Amino acid sequence: MTSIAATPVIEVTSASVRFHHEPALDDVDFRMFPGEVHSLMGENGAGKSTLIKGITGAIRLDAGTVRLGGEVVTFATPADAQRAGIRTVYQEIDLLPNLSVAENIMLGREPRRRGVIDWAAMRESARTVLAELGLDIDPRTMLSSHSLAVQQLVAIARAISSDVRVLVLDEPTSSLDLDEVAELFRVIRELKERGVAILFVSHFLDQVYEICDRVTVLRNGRLVGEYMTQELLRIDLVQKMLGRSSLELEMPARSESDVSSADAILEARAVTMSPRVAEVDLSLAEGEVLGFAGLLGSGRTEIARLLAGIDHADAGSITLDGQRVPSGNIKKSIALGLSYASENRKAEGIFDQLTVRENITLALQAQLGIFHRLRPDRQRELAASWIEALGIRTASAELPAGALSGGNQQKVLLARLLALAPRVLILDEPTRGIDIGAKVEVQRLVGELAENGMSVIFISAELEEVLRVSSRVVLLRDGRIIDTIDSDALTMDSLLARIAQPDDD
Known part of the structure; x- marks a missing residue:
């Protein structure tokens, strides 16, 4: 492990923040050293986001001090923090899809010649930064033409394209596949060798233990402790986050379903949306949890949106309890009993400025x-x-939904959908970016819904989660279903081998 300097590059002492008379941070100390990767851990609502916002100038601390390089600093805006060398890449990508990759990377710092933008120089600068991330893409291409994973890496490229002392990565791997995570970790290690302090916020414990030197744990807005990662057992870390001596993470027993075309409530036959989805056949039984497993780009979300009636299929048919699901008409699909929760909670789920009450009742009011x-x-x-x-x-x-933690926002979104009393609930990455405690609560809720007769399609990039929650698993590759297997007949290794490697034939 890289040796850590004696003087912190950034240090927060006695930080306190209150929202609506409720403490979000309460006398928290935090520090980061040059050349280390530091993880900030805790349940949703523990104060992680508030602390990050205090460090990066997004909010003012009600009490406490921030020191950068030993000097007391006060950032009135995030731009002040950026000029001081503190850069942030948030989980929800905040780039401009209508601009090119190069424009996004160099936005606000465009090289100029004789008073006008030097486009050639800008593209070359962007290409150099992208090369550090192992991305071989044309900087002239529109950002919107790339996947969420590439857009996430472009956001990181933008962050490291200027002098950086502290780099905050908030759930940077949530949209990346295994190869892209490995490439990101390579870049993180290079930045670490340059002396950059990197704050890595993630709910993936395996990744925290792979890349992080040190971990700080928050709970209910207070500091639990700071630990060297390799000296802290994973079970102990989770217990410190949850504040319980027993994890109590057991899932309710899955209800086993012997699905046939006769008892299927939802059926898809030869559903095609060229070129991303080809001839999808599947059946979903009443009270069944059907998992979708596939790597990034396998067609998980595309198929889910077709089943929900959101996107228009080129061919094939979808029926719910014998009634045809209209293609490309979400309003009619909802009326039939289909509800879909998007993987993009920020853009297609929660309305930040509306209250919790308004968010929960929104869909029901729209239906009425x-x-x-x-x-x-x-x-x-x-x-x-x-x-x-x-x-x-x-x-x-009556609080704005945007003031809630990510896990609680996800629950608000689920409440909105459940208020419609759907027959089939399609959940696309329902536990992405939420803490382990909230994640288990969502998984338990899915099990309870199935026990009460609701049919659920469950999509997650975490294969272990898919196996834990689902009774059957649909294996996807390149927009096709390659197999559907009982989850009890699969292991993590066998599942990964099936979805990652092409068939021998």
Whole structure:
């Protein structure tokens, strides 16, 4: 492990922040050293995001001090922090898809010649930075033409394209496949050797233990402790995060389903959307959890959106309980009993500025129409019941949903969909970017829904999670279903081998 300098590059002492009279941070100390990778761990709502925002100038601390290189600093805006050498890459990509890759990387720092942008120089600078990430793409291409994974790497390229002392990576691997994670880790290690302090925020424990030198644990806005990663057992780390001596992470027993065309509630036959999805056949039984497993680009999301009636299929048919699901008409699909939760919670799920109550009742109100308004007291009643049922942590149903942690935002989104009483619930990455405690709660909820007769399609990049939650697993590769297997007949190794390697024939 790289030796750590005696003087922190950034140090926070006695940090406190209150939101709506509730403590988000309470007397927290935190430090990072040059040339180390440091992980910030804790459940959603533990204060991680608040601490990061305090360090990066997104919010002002109510109390406490921030020192950079030993000097007391106060950042009024994130731009002040960036000029001081603190750069952040957030989980939700904040680039401009309507601009080129080069424009995104060099935005605000475009090289100029005789008062105008030197496009050749800008593209060359972008190409150099991209090469450090192992990306061989044309800087002139539009960002929107690339996958979420490439867009994430472009965001990191932008962050390291200027002098960096502290690099904050908030869930940087959530949209990356195994090869892309390995490439990112190579870049992280190079930056570490240059003396950059890297804050790596992730809910993937394997990645934390692979790349991080040190870990700081927060719980309920307070500091639990700072530890050398290799000296802290994983079981101990999780217990410190949850504050429980027993993890109690057992899932309810899966209900086994012998699915045939006769008992299937949802059926897809030869569904095709060229060139990304080809001749998909599947059946989903009542009360079954059907998992989708495939690498990035395998067609998981594309197939889910077709099944939900969001996107238009070129060929094939989808039926729900014998009724044809209209292609490309989400309103009619919802009326039939299909509900879909997007993997992009920020852009296609939660409305940050609306209250928790408004977010929960939004879809139900849309279904009823503008001439059948939900009474305010009925909205409050519905919101309160779902907040209690799903254990949503919020001081009030009238708080903006954007003020909640990622895990609680995910629960709010689930409450909105469940308020519609769907027959089939399609969940695309429902546990991405949420802590282990919230993740287990969502997994348990899926099991309980299935036990009560709801059919669920569960999609996750975490193959272990797919095996744990699902009774059957659909194996995907290149937009095709290569097999459907009972989860009990699969192991992590056999599942990965099937989806990662081409068939011998």
